[in-house]
Amino acid sequence: MDKSKIRILILDDEPFMLKLLHHMLDRLGFTELTICDNGMAALDWVAASDSEHDLILLDLNMPEMDGIEFVRKLTQHGYRGSLVLVSGENERVLQMAEKLIRAHGINVLGHIAKPVSLPELSVLMETYGQTPTLAQREDPSYDAADLAKAITDDELVIHYQPKVAVTTGEVVGMEALVRWQHPVDGLVFPDQFINLAEEHGMIDALAQVVLNAALHQIKQWQLMGLKLCVAINVSMDNLASLNFVDQVAQAVSSIGVAPHDIVLEVTESRLMHNQRVALEVLTRLRLKRFRLSIDDFGTGHSSLTQLRDISFDELKIDKSFVHGAWHDETVRAIYDASLGVGKRLGMVVVAEGVEDQDDWDLLRNTNCDVAQGYFIARPMPAAAVNDWMTSWDERVRNGLLTSRVTTPQQRPQGL
Ligand code: C2E
Numbered sequence: 001m002d003k004s005k006i007r008i009l010i011l012d013d014e015p016f017m018l019k020l021l022h023h024m025l026d027r028l029g030f031t032e033l034t035i036c037d038n039g040m041a042a043l044d045w046v047a048a049s050d051s052e053h054d055l056i057l058l059d060l061n062m063p064e065m066d067g068i069e070f071v072r073k074l075t076q077h078g079y080r081g082s083l084v085l086v087s088g089e090n091e092r093v094l095q096m097a098e099k100l101i102r103a104h105g106i107n108v109l110g111h112i113a114k115p116v117s118l119p120e121l122s123v124l125m126e127t128y129g130q131t132p133t134l135a136q137r138e139d140p141s142y143d144a145a146d147l148a149k150a151i152t153d154d155e156l157v158i159h160y161q162p163k164v165a166v167t168t169g170e171v172v173g174m175e176a177l178v179r180w181q182h183p184v185d186g187l188v189f190p191d192q193f194i195n196l197a198e199e200h201g202m203i204d205a206l207a208q209v210v211l212n213a214a215l216h217q218i219k220q221w222q223l224m225g226l227k228l229c230v231a232i233n234v235s236m237d238n239l240a241s242l243n244f245v246d247q248v249a250q251a252v253s254s255i256g257v258a259p260h261d262i263v264l265e266v267t268e269s270r271l272m273h274n275q276r277v278a279l280e281v282l283t284r285l286r287l288k289r290f291r292l293s294i295d296d297f298g299t300g301h302s303s304l305t306q307l308r309d310i311s312f313d314e315l316k317i318d319k320s321f322v323h324g325a326w327h328d329e330t331v332r333a334i335y336d337a338s339l340g341v342g343k344r345l346g347m348v349v350v351a352e353g354v355e356d357q358d359d360w361d362l363l364r365n366t367n368c369d370v371a372q373g374y375f376i377a378r379p380m381p382a383a384a385v386n387d388w389m390t391s392w393d394e395r396v397r398n399g400l401l402t403s404r405v406t407t408p409q410q411r412p413q414g415l
Pocket residue numbers: 161176177178189190191194207210232233234235265267295296319352353354355372373374375379
């Protein structure tokens with residue numbers, strides 16, 4: 001990227017900071033620099049901005065219009081450029097602000113704490129142009145007709161991700177995760193079509209495809225002498241129809257699989273429109289001996305209310321409260337609380353998003369029951385499961401369950 005093509009606005013209420021940042025950017029070879037000491041005046045620059053190559057260095061704390069308010073104005077002006085936060089606030093506040101700004105759809109390169117140092121600024125500016133801007137990152141999007149065709153043309157495929165017992169290493173089950181094998185775009189992930197299925201009344205058809213595939217797979221594994229439960233993700237919209245119970249029960253009995261071998265993972269991604277129907281569906285599934293799991297625990301609208309009203313067998317702590325919990329005090333507090341609730345209510349507790357040895361060690365040290373995540377295995381086609389099992393056995397034999405036991409209990413500072 002040609003540095004002289006990047007228009008940069010430095011917005012800070014302190015004249016000294018303006019001078020300093022101007023000087024530093026100049027030394028780094030940026031030439032198109034504008035300085036401004038208040039948000040109102042900066043809006044003129046924004047109004048003239050029409051390129052995604054524009055960049056704003058924004059101070060969060062300013063007396064009149066603060067940084068967050070300024071960002072709202074940026075969105076109103078349809079700003080397409082990027083942003084760097086500069087502030088003396090602590091790391092958590094900066095992270096929070098960064099998240100908020102991203103939620104506004106603005107590309108944030110990162111943040112830099114005051115006092116600003118030249119090497120730090122240099123590293124951050126190096127990333128400019130390396131990460132695609134939001135506009136460049138746009139995924140292909142699909143419409144309802146595309147998805148309907150994918151369902152009828154059998155383009156949905158299932159990948160399986162293992163769940164393993166933390167103390168024994170035993171493989172206790174596989175989660176079925178749907179993908180769309182698109183003839184042109186390749187493998188398309190569920191975040192690009194589950195909402196579409198929900199919004200256009202196709203989620204029951206999708207669930208039926210996944211369920212049938214999973215049931216046949218369980219059978220297949222049984223024939224090979226593998227006793228594996230399969231977990232299926234169930235959308236709240238599936239639970240909105242009383243027919244769902246019969247649909248599932250029929251499929252299970254016609255293929256000859258015990259309901260006990262099926263775990264239904266329920267997420268509350270959307271508000272429950274008809275709570276009574278969902279409650280009725282879940283109660284009947286439970287009575288038929290299907291196992292119920294509360295998925296993404298800690299992220300929903302009323303996960304605790306659900307726990308009170310519905311008898312779940314399993315609680316899955318969302319990955320955002322698992323990966324890195326060993327060193328982040330806030331994340332760790334939520335992980336501990338979720339684990340505690342699950343244990344206290346007698347549920348099997350699964351931690352998802354176990355990405356590395358440190359995450360794995362945390363689970364072992366805190367007596368979490370089951371682990372799932374890239375550290376154990378990425379989701380894979382059924383055909384790859386056998387080889388993975390062999391390599392997993394080997395890892396277990398090589399001391400995965402006994403190595404690196406940390407004493408005293410690993411805890412982040414301050415807990
Ligand atoms: P989920 O049920 O929470 O599934 C876990 C997601 O995290 C999966 O993404 C999985 O590939 C990913 N994952 C697994 N281990 C790790 C890890 O260690 N680190 C990280 N960062 N991610 C990990 P995927 O397959 O893209 O699925 C996304 C979501 O789509 C699922 O979240 C689930 O809510 C939904 N979904 C998937 N299949 C179905 C389905 O058949 N029906 C419905 N209704 N929803 C589905």
